Amino acid sequence: MTVNDDSFTNWKNREEIAESMIPLIGKLHREQDVTVLLHSRSLVNKSVVSILKTHRFARQIDGAELSVTETMPFLRALTTLDLGPSQIDIGMLAATYKADDRGLSVEAFTAEEVAGATGANKIDRREPRDVVLYGFGRIGRLVARLLIEKAGSGNGLRLRAIVVRGAGGEDIVKRASLLRRDSIHGQFQGTITVDEENSTILANGNEIKVIYADDPSAVDYTEYGIRNAILIDNTGKWRDREGLSKHLRPGIEKVVLTAPGKGDVPNIVHGVNHDTVKPDEQILSCASCTTNAIVPPLKAMADEYGVLRGHVETVHSFTNDQNLLDNYHKSERRGRSAPLNMVITETGAASAVAKALPDLKARITGSSIRVPVPDVSIAILNLQLAREASREEVLDYLREVSLTSPLKRQIDFITAPDAVSSDFIGSRHASIVDAGALKVEGDNAILYLWYDNEFGYSCQVVRVVQYVSGVEYPTFPSPAV
Template sequence: MTATEDSFTNWKTREEIAESMIPIIGKLHRERDVTVLLHSRSLVNTSVVSILKTHRFARQIAGEELSVTETLPFLHALTALDLGPSQIDLGMLAATYRSDDRGLSVADFTAEAVAGATGANKTERRESRDVVLYGFGRIGRLLARLLIEKTGSGNGLRLRAIVVRQAAGQDLVKRASLLRRDSIHGQFQGTITVDEANSRIIANGNEIQVIYSDDPTTVDYTAYGIKDAILIDNTGRWRDREGLSKHLRPGIGKVVLTAPGKGDVPNIVHGVNHDTIKPDEQIISCASCTTNAIVPPLKAMADEYGVLRGHVETVHSFTNDQNLLDNYHNSDRRGRSAPLNMVITETGAASAVTKALPDLQAKITGSSIRVPVPDVSIAILNLQLGRATSRQEVLDHLRDVSLTSPLRRQIDFITAPDAVSSDFIGSRHASIVDAGATKVEGDNAILYLWYDNEFGYSSQVIRVVQHVSGVEYPTYPAPAV
């Protein structure tokens, strides 16, 4: 057999193994509310090729490719356990098993590693929590996609309604079409039908009521069978407690804002300060996409090296807030054509750091430039550290953080020498450390952090909503603290 034939045979074998994993992953998700991950990447509802690519991606962060032949035994071991709702990371299982020298079988090791999710220890499956989207723009439609994707088990979060202003002419059909197709994020994964008679969009079996209103105080959500729902305001129209309290209508239990909150509204970055949310808090903010991008790596650096001061320069994709062609705008410069210019503008991300990291004494300044790309931005974080270090030490630290720390869902790590912004469309991490661009000299470190300011941010919002709803299930093996 030639080398070419041997390589192809190997591929076909791995393809067959990946194919056999799909029904196991699906059954665990539907029947036990178990989400199978690989280095923080969900394998639920993915294709054979996606499973193989996710395994291969491990070489960029762990140094070597992870084979499906290595992870399949762990997956089989999970099916034999009395598992409760949880997230199980096959990549972490394989890595920790490799470093364990006790000679345990895969089955015994797996049972021990996920013991917190089995038998008497397991979390009981909760009833689904109703969710309402107030607004249905760029972020709203991505939140809808993520919510629909996560209802496969019948538990967790359930998108019940969307509130929008009535538009003229085939409003429902056009909104459904925008959910079905997106110029940046591609086709919706599933089926969408429109029930115009009842003002509903039906997506993958989820009946989503479309409520027309331009005043939140006029809506009674209980009239639609909605109870104790989490309402996600993605309009940005109200940002303080007084304004957002208008949403606390019959049927609504909590309000989550997808923009920086003002006044005493808590600004939450999942992975960093989500555990500070008080159980009785009804109104919270998920801060901005840029705040979510810089705060996790800033915390990772501060915890390890200390940070004395810093500056963040954001090179941000243009948004709907800007004009396509030169026209009047309330803000300076934003009236100039977004697809034709780089536009210097302000960012509140640096000042928002103090809300998410109140113990950080360092002064962080910031500025921003909007550029002619439709999605994915980069934050350049220039830090003066508390001690001198080396480039390799910083990279090793951030690589470990992305793999094994509590921030592994927020921070990704890439070593590709020719990575560009479009490579990160659809990333579910808050930010991605570009190893090749990282610069370190003595106590000065400059990090280049990519982030999908639409999809990565939406993923962070959903994590916060899962947390406050009580359906954010624990991950096993537990990350290193």
């Protein structure tokens, strides 16, 4: 047998194991509300090849690809336990087991590491929490995809309705079509049918009512059987407490804004300050995509090195706020053709840092350039540190943060020398550190941070909603603090 035959046989064997993982992962998710992760990446509803690629990611941890032959025993061990709702990282289980010298069996070690999700420690499965989307644009449709994707257990967030302005003939059909197909993010993973007579969209078994209204005050959500719901405002029309309070109608308990909040509206970046949200807070903001991209790495750098001052320059994809061709716009430059120009504009991300990181005393300034790409942006974060560091030291630190810290769902890390913006379409992280572009000289560090300003940000929004609704379940093994 040749070397190529050996490689092919090995691949087919791993395919077979990955294939056998899928029903185990699905059963844990549906029946016990357990999300199986591999180094913070969900394996729920993933294909055979996707599972194998996710295992390959583990090369970043110890320089070697993690094999499904190593993780499968831990997955099997989980299926024998009486688990409560949780997120369990089999990649971390495999890594910590390697470092453990007590000679425990895989089954005993797994039971010990996930003890917080079993027995008296087990969290009760919660009733599904209703969610309403007010607006159904770029972010609204991606949040809808994520909510539908995560509805498998039936005990998490449940998208009940979307609220839009009526747009005439076949409105619901056209909106369903935009959910089904996306020029950037591809096809919807599942089936979508439309019931025009009852004004509903059925997506993977989720019945979503389409409510037509020109103003929040026109809707009584209890008429649609919606109770204690979280409403996600994707329009950005109202950004202060007074305006967003209009959404607090019968059936709505909390309002989450997908834009920077004004005044005393809390700006929340999941992973950084989500745990500061007061239980009785009814209105909050998920800040902006750029704020979510820069705040986690900024916090990481401040925690380790101290930050005296900083400037962020965002090279941002164009958005629907700009014109396709030159036309009138209330902003000075955004009226010029978005696909044909680089457009200097403002960003509120720098000023929003103070809300998310109130203990950071450093002055952070910012500006933005819109460029002719439809998605994925890059933030260039230029920092003056409180102490000197080397490039290798900062790289090792940020790599470790991305793999094992509480910020690992927010910060990713890439070493590929040929990476370009389109490679990050669909990234679920708030930002991705580009190792090759990082610059450090004395007390000056310049971080290049890619981010999918649509999908990555939508993932952050859903994480905030999960947290405030009580369906963000604990992760085992617990991340290092």
